[in-house]
Amino acid sequence: MFLRLDRAFYARSTERVARELLGQRLVRLEPDGSRLTGLIVETEAYIGTEDLGCHARAGRTDRNASMWGPPGHAYVYFTYGMHWMLNFVTEDEGRPAAVLLRATLPLEGLEIMRLRRSARPDPELTDGPAKLCRALQIDRRFDGHDLCSSDSRLFVEQRPQAPRDFVTIGPRVGLNKVPEPWKSMPWRYRIPSTMMESLLEEERSR
DNA sequence: AGCACGATTAACT
DNA sequence: GTTAATCGTGCTC
Numbered sequence: 001m002f003l004r005l006d007r008a009f010y011a012r013s014t015e016r017v018a019r020e021l022l023g024q025r026l027v028r029l030e031p032d033g034s035r036l037t038g039l040i041v042e043t044e045a046y047i048g049t050e051d052l053g054c055h056a057r058a059g060r061t062d063r064n065a066s067m068w069g070p071p072g073h074a075y076v077y078f079t080y081g082m083h084w085m086l087n088f089v090t091e092d093e094g095r096p097a098a099v100l101l102r103a104t105l106p107l108e109g110l111e112i113m114r115l116r117r118s119a120r121p122d123p124e125l126t127d128g129p130a131k132l133c134r135a136l137q138i139d140r141r142f143d144g145h146d147l148c149s150s151d152s153r154l155f156v157e158q159r160p161q162a163p164r165d166f167v168t169i170g171p172r173v174g175l176n177k178v179p180e181p182w183k184s185m186p187w188r189y190r191i192p193s194t195m196m197e198s199l200l201e202e203e204r205s206r
Numbered sequence: 207a208g209c210a211c212g213a214t215t216a217a218c219t
Numbered sequence: 220g221t222t223a224a225t226c227g228t229g230c231t232c
Contacts, residue, residue, distance in 0.1 A: 081225030
């Protein structure tokens with residue numbers, strides 16, 4: 001058993017939360033008892049109404065209301081007519097900010113994920129924000145879900161964070177119509193595939 | 207009531 | 220490299 005990340009972890013600067021989530025273990029417990037997990041290997045920070053790449057830019061709406069809520073909760077939204085996206089709310093209640101979970105390295109529950117992902121190759125099971133929601137069956141039911149309550153079925157297990165050498169930082173992706181400087185802010189954090197083997201070795205030795 | 211758009215993905219050429 | 224898929228959401232009329 002490992003401790004779950006607590007609310008204090010999420011109630012900090014969004015960049016720090018996004019960076020420090022790398023290497024930690026995302027856990028989804030299903031109603032039938034299945035345990036689906038993976039190491040978080042890619043995140044992005046979306047930070048407040050001033051960030052014109054963030055959904056909060058146009059103010060509070062029914063859709064993005066979770067971002068204004070307390071930290072340590074999920075913000076899950078639907079886009080492109082078919083995809084769900086999973087975020088973790090950060091900073092203080094009343095300030096809309098969140099970390100988008102863009103990719104994990106699957107560890108447990110691979111067979112279930114393969115079924116949901118049409119038997120795609122394992123490296124493609126959860127290597128995109130909509131892919132991981134599909135594999136973990138995350139949808140609107142998880143919008144506002146508390147990641148820190150003891151009975152939560154979606155949370156992050158506390159681990160040593162990924163070594164700095166493993167982390168690449170760069171601009172967020174998919175923001176083509178977003179004006180500068182927001183489009184180019186270096187708020188994407190990831191562990192390149194070339195580092196995955198090293199990360200797994202670290203994981204085994206923990 | 208109508209409409210433009212999207213923090214993507216998969217399947218193309 | 221390009222593009223279709225597909226529809227909830229928020230905005231305008």
